[in-house]
Amino acid sequence: MKLFVALLVSALAISSSFAFDPSQLQDICVAVDEPKNAVFVNGKFCKNPNLTVADDFLFRGINIPRDTNNSVGSIVTMVAVDQLPGLNTLGISLARIDYAPSGLNPPHIHPRATEVIMCVQGELYVGFVLSNQLGNRLVTRILKPGDVFVFPFAMIHFQLNIGKTAAVAISSLSSQNPGVITIANAVFGSKPLIDPKVLTKAFQVDKKTIDYLESQFISIK
Structure with a gap:
């Protein structure tokens, strides 16, 4: 029993050490490309905290619609660590999705994040597919402005604008760098x-x- 407990504690310690986006051990760690006099933390170099400025934590323009004239009729404005250096080590990011009428954010996954999405404008058909273990069950809803829906970690999910006008959604993701794998693009x-x-x-x-x-x-x- 003592050996079992020791092994269990060791396993938990090891699993914790490999957790995604670990908590920072300092107040801020603004990402910089230049490694001179910087510390490498979680995939990015950290700027000297005494040299940080307010703009390191600012992103402007999430309110601006973007052109959806493409093959799927949607466009994502991502605000992750590459766009907002102050997000480094904080374990969060944000995105705006614009949809033309009938526009689709195709089936995709975020390999490092859970996503919470809020419909801001229009009407969206959204859903995700559970794993083989749960029979690949499809979970769907229709979202209207103010509705919030969650896509669990690494599940295939999508959004389709089913309205006759443009639609907008804002999503929050549980990683500073959630990544994206669009299924059809990756396979074909x-x-x-x-x-x-x-x-x-x-x-x-x-x-x-x-x-x-x-x-x-x-x-x-």
């Missing part, structure tokens, strides 16, 4: 391309279909 637009033998068997279609899908995602890059 990888560099180099995945062997078609893999995809024809995985999707149970012929090579001609795979070739067509790959051509679509290559052409939009």
